Amino acid sequence: MFPALRDEVASALEAALAARELPTDDLGIEEPPDDVESVLASSVAFRLAGVVGAAPPRVAAELADEIDPDELTLVDRVETQGPYLNFLPSAAYYAETLDAATESTYGRRPDRGESVVVEHTSANPTGPVHVGRARNPIIGDAVANALDYAGYDVDRHYYVNDAGRQIAVFTWAYETFDESDLGEPDREKADYDLVRYYREGNAFLEDAPEEEVEAAEAEIESIMQGLEAGEEATYERVSEVVDRVLEGMRETLSRLPVTFDEFVKETRFMRDGSTDDVVARLQDLDEAFYEDDAWQLDLSAFGMEKPFVFLRADGTSLYTTRDVAHHEWKFDQYDRAVTVIGEDHELTFDELRKTLELLGHDTDPLDQLFYSWVNLPGGEGMSTRAGTGIDLDDLLDEAVSRARGEVEDRLDDRIRDDDLTEADVERIARQVGIGAVRYDIVAKQPTKAITFEWDRALDFEAQSAPYVQYVHARCCGILEEADADPAADLSDLADDVDATTLETPEERDLLEVIARFPRVIETAADDLEPHRVATYTREFAETFNAFYRECPVLSNDVDEETRAARLALVAASKHTIANALDVLGVAAPRSM
Structure with missing residues (x-):
């Protein structure tokens, strides 16, 4: 409303x-x-x-x-x-808010008739996802969710870099070294298995005798040239490595959970001739010149002193050249294109945007959201190549383990009374632990570097994921006690309810916060700022808890009319907080 x-x-x-x-x-x-x-x-x-x-x-x-x-x-x-x-x-404002919010789809805006592609994560398929990059899938998924709730037709894409030198090195290493040359994988997962070849290959290129390195470099160059030429055999060699690593990375991302509609491979735009077409058109521009054995683009008119190299002397294209073709494809397929990308790629993205403009494209539909890094206390390194750092799998395992300890500390009596089974505790630990990671990361403005801290993220009393999730569980508990199914559409609870009965300050405050939820969704989507939804959930939790303290719902001291109105308000609260958490990608537990 x-x-x-x-x-x-x-x-x-x-x-x-x-x-x-x-x-x-x-x-x-x-x-x-x-x-x-x-x-x-x-x-x-x-x-x-x-x-x-x-x-x-x-x-x-x-x-x-x-x-x-x-x-x-x-x-x-x-x-x-x-x-x-x-x-x-007016009274109608409160009544219509209560009516609307008891619908399970509350917060979803009307269809805008506009398509959006959100590209996020897109980590190079060279090994497990690391903590330092965890912000990309978490923010990217929340951005896509917010746009979806705001009425856009959203596709989620992972752009796979399967054509660069790193992948050529990986393919060469996989084909060169034997299992016996490698140590044991850290986990029984495809990405952990194959990353050993990548690390061994890089170590070899640094330490091996010069003549052996030269032979290896010749094979690596051959792989890159084969991809550039569109050779099917080379593509299949590379795909064997890339697809297996992606399988493991997808398994990790599904734990968050983050899913994609399509994995768009970089080689797609080499094999279909799009990259060659881009190169030819760039060479025809007045700003194009050949110097230092490379084709380059003069971008000084845009205030960029360094020229953009788009074709090497050996005829191989660069990542950004191929990304130009990629974005031209996006413009053909979608009304709007959003890219969530690390702040270290800001210059590259500027080059991309200016190059697209020189090719005659309107880049207004192109939005980018830059994010800074996630650090752990102590400043651990995050280098895949060196084989150091903390993997996202490690962080999620630790999150679930710590959350289980917190849950068991609070629920010992309920477990003994068989209110919660061990399976329930495991489910809650997973929902709370992984929810804490996602919430703590998405709640901060993307451009600010953050340090992830366990005590803050898993604090049930502070403004964290468990604090907000507990509000949803509390709503479900009240509804179950009233013989209402929290998982159902609860709109019937608002039938014949007189919203004017809700006249205490706590009831009115809660209704007003509920009413603002659709506007929060619109703002988060329009500005690509999902942290606004997280801020809203904290305000909502505080407001609901004040209502819960001051306004008993099922007490025998409450008359039937007030009881019905307050139960409808709990139903509206349940849908509101569930959908807000859904935008953030955080589970809404039915019990805690």
Whole structure:
């Protein structure tokens, strides 16, 4: 209801301004401070004081006189507070919020008829996913979820780098070394098995005699040339390695859980001639020149001093050249393209965008979200090549183990009473532990580097995933006690309920927070800022807990009318927090 209220307030303000022949280009609508009773306010009087020639409070009062609340549905009255116009919601606003939020799809916005591809993770298939890169799939998945909830038709893509030198080295190493040359894998998974070849190959290239290294480099170059030429045999050799490593990486990502609609291989745009076509068109540009044994593009007109090399002297293309073809394909297939990418690729992405513009493309549909790194206390290294660092699998194992300890400490009595089985505890530990990792990472602004800390992430009392998840479990517990199925659509609980019964400050505050959820989704999607949803869930949890303390739902002391209204409010809360957690990719446990 909040978006509908905002629209109604905007229309009322525009009409009031038009009646006084004042400009309507900036309405100054904002959410007021917590100590103000209204849900929306307008600071437009500040802007118009000079135009009208009167003090802002007088302008605000005159505009308020132009608005007749009787002609509005969701606004009960308009009050002024100094220069602000405050809009107080009507009973219909609360009733319609309660009605809407008891639907299981609450928060999902209408279909926009616009397609979006979200490319994220795209880690090189050279070994297990590492903690330092964990932010990409977690943020990328949350961005895709937010866009999906906001009404976009979303595809999730993993762009597979299967054509660069690293992959050629990996393929050569896999074909060169025997199992007996390698140590034991850290895990029984394909990516851990094959990464041993990659590490052995790199060690060989650093330490072997010069003539042996030269022979190896010749084979590596042959693999790269074979891919460039579109040789099927070379592609199959490389795919054997890449596909097996990806199998293991996908297994790890599924634990988060993160899934993809398509794994788009880089070689696709070499084999279908797209890269050659891009190279030919780049060579025809006025900005193209050949120097230092390479074709380059002068981007100085865009303030970029370093030229963009798009073709080597040996005829092999570069990653960004192939990515130009990749993005041209995206533009053909989708209305909008979003890329979640590490901050170390910012310059490369700038080169890509400027090159696309020189080729005549409108890059407005292209959005990128840069993120900084995740660190663990102590600053452990994250190098796949060196074989050091902390793998994401290790982090998730530790998360589940620590969460199980926390859960068992809190639930010993319930386990003994058979309220929860060991299987229940394992499920909750997995949901809480992995939820804690995802939540702690996605809750921070992507551009800020973060250090993951266990005590903060798994704190059941602080503003963490367990704190928010517990609200959902509490809602489910209340509904089960009232013989309602928390997993079902609960819209029938709002039937014949009088929302005016919900008149305590805690009930009204909770309804107002619930009403804002669809707007939070829209903002998170439009600005590519999923951390806003995490911030919302913390506010929601605090507001629900205040309601829970002050407003008993099933107590014998509560009359039937109030009981029904409060139960409907719990149902609305359950759907709201479940869907907010769903956007973040965090499980909503039924019990904790």
